Amino acid sequence: MSWQLALTIYGIVLLACLSGGVGIGTSIGLVGILGITLVAGTDLWLSLGDIVWNTTNNFTLVSIPLFVLMGEIILRSGIAGRFYSGVAILLRWLPGGLAQTNIFGCAVFSAISGSSVATAMTVGSVAIPEMRKRGYDDKLTLGTLTGGGCLGILIPPSIPLIVYASMTQVSLLDLFMAGVIPGVTLAAIFMIYVGIRVAITPALAPRIDVKPTPKQLLRASLDSLPVIGLIAAIIGSMYFGIVTPTEAAALGCLFALILACAYRELTKGRLKQALVNAAITSGVVMFITVNAQILNFAVVTSGIGEGLASSLVDLGLSPFMFFLLLLFVYLVVGMFIDGLSIMLLTVPLLYSSFMTMGFDGVWTGIIIVVFIELGALTPPMGLNLFAVQSIASDASLGKVAMASMPFALMIVLFAFLMYFFPEIALWLPSAMKGA
Numbered sequence: 001m002s003w004q005l006a007l008t009i010y011g012i013v014l015l016a017c018l019s020g021g022v023g024i025g026t027s028i029g030l031v032g033i034l035g036i037t038l039v040a041g042t043d044l045w046l047s048l049g050d051i052v053w054n055t056t057n058n059f060t061l062v063s064i065p066l067f068v069l070m071g072e073i074i075l076r077s078g079i080a081g082r083f084y085s086g087v088a089i090l091l092r093w094l095p096g097g098l099a100q101t102n103i104f105g106c107a108v109f110s111a112i113s114g115s116s117v118a119t120a121m122t123v124g125s126v127a128i129p130e131m132r133k134r135g136y137d138d139k140l141t142l143g144t145l146t147g148g149g150c151l152g153i154l155i156p157p158s159i160p161l162i163v164y165a166s167m168t169q170v171s172l173l174d175l176f177m178a179g180v181i182p183g184v185t186l187a188a189i190f191m192i193y194v195g196i197r198v199a200i201t202p203a204l205a206p207r208i209d210v211k212p213t214p215k216q217l218l219r220a221s222l223d224s225l226p227v228i229g230l231i232a233a234i235i236g237s238m239y240f241g242i243v244t245p246t247e248a249a250a251l252g253c254l255f256a257l258i259l260a261c262a263y264r265e266l267t268k269g270r271l272k273q274a275l276v277n278a279a280i281t282s283g284v285v286m287f288i289t290v291n292a293q294i295l296n297f298a299v300v301t302s303g304i305g306e307g308l309a310s311s312l313v314d315l316g317l318s319p320f321m322f323f324l325l326l327l328f329v330y331l332v333v334g335m336f337i338d339g340l341s342i343m344l345l346t347v348p349l350l351y352s353s354f355m356t357m358g359f360d361g362v363w364t365g366i367i368i369v370v371f372i373e374l375g376a377l378t379p380p381m382g383l384n385l386f387a388v389q390s391i392a393s394d395a396s397l398g399k400v401a402m403a404s405m406p407f408a409l410m411i412v413l414f415a416f417l418m419y420f421f422p423e424i425a426l427w428l429p430s431a432m433k434g435a
Contacts, residue, residue, distance in 0.1 A: 006304055013030070026291070061163075064249075067159065083108070084127075087101050089220035096197075096204075103151070106145065107152055109123060110151060138403065150377060159340065161176065167296060171362070176235070178365070182424055230256065304349065334371070342372055
């Protein structure tokens, strides 16, 4: 069977499953098993046990439940609320005030929790009522929440990058370091945009002339610095080679527990809920990842990856044209499927093509995450749009989408910037190895 026919069958079966309401993880697994069967009958079924065993015993993937648990502890122990309040005071002097706080706070929260949707809902539930009460325009409020929420999957720790590393065998430490500068840069671009827009249209945000007192500034610093210190400790310990990424996850959990105990707001009930949510989230991620590895095996055995890469070479596509094609593909797919599922579904098919086109494996992981961020903001199924709209129930999904459009456009422009200047992602890993 040719790889073209195999790819067609895979695509038809996958679309049929998804259209019929089958979960993405189950759909991917069924397509993978079907592909293996078409290639070699039942002879390769024995390999399924090895795939499940090797995936679930992957040391890199152990970091996922630990990072998820760290995020749950921070979100449920009162640390998150204190952090947002502190940052709001510290950033009050910037044009846009609370809108700037949304972007900065969402970037940090989503980096910790690993979920842009959970971050947008957590920060939005606090920010939307407060910003409306103070006279902020929804065009600014809703956009900063949806746009800011997607930033954290670039800034380590990042669950999509962990999954990408497990599928491609690219160094997770290199990926984490490569995500720092792009994540911070994109957050800075968002904040600069908010400042310029508020300067042009002052009616979008009220002007605050009251300066915080030294006591308020001290309190705000004490509330915000522990979370920033936690992120810095995780990234710094990996950068200087003190811990591996998986060990950094355990270290982050320990620091989060210490902070929670210091604030004395993590009750037994909240801790139990954090553990339950972490177990559920980790189970879902692992289930989808195992099925994605089955699909990956099917793609390799059927020759789809190699055939697709060779066809792109034969077409004479330049790396830039291939980049444009991928931008369009991820934009369309991101309208209907969540980010992690996009990663697991597309990487087995396209990774060989990226390598054939001469792209760096680390850079490829970062640019795919940037594309996934874009998908979270695009209607009709952008998950961040639904998350924020569920909080601002009186705002239509169209209104939320329009407020998010400038941030989606900035992500597209940033993707082009990443293409022409790959050092944005690759400089820090290189500097770390040269240190």
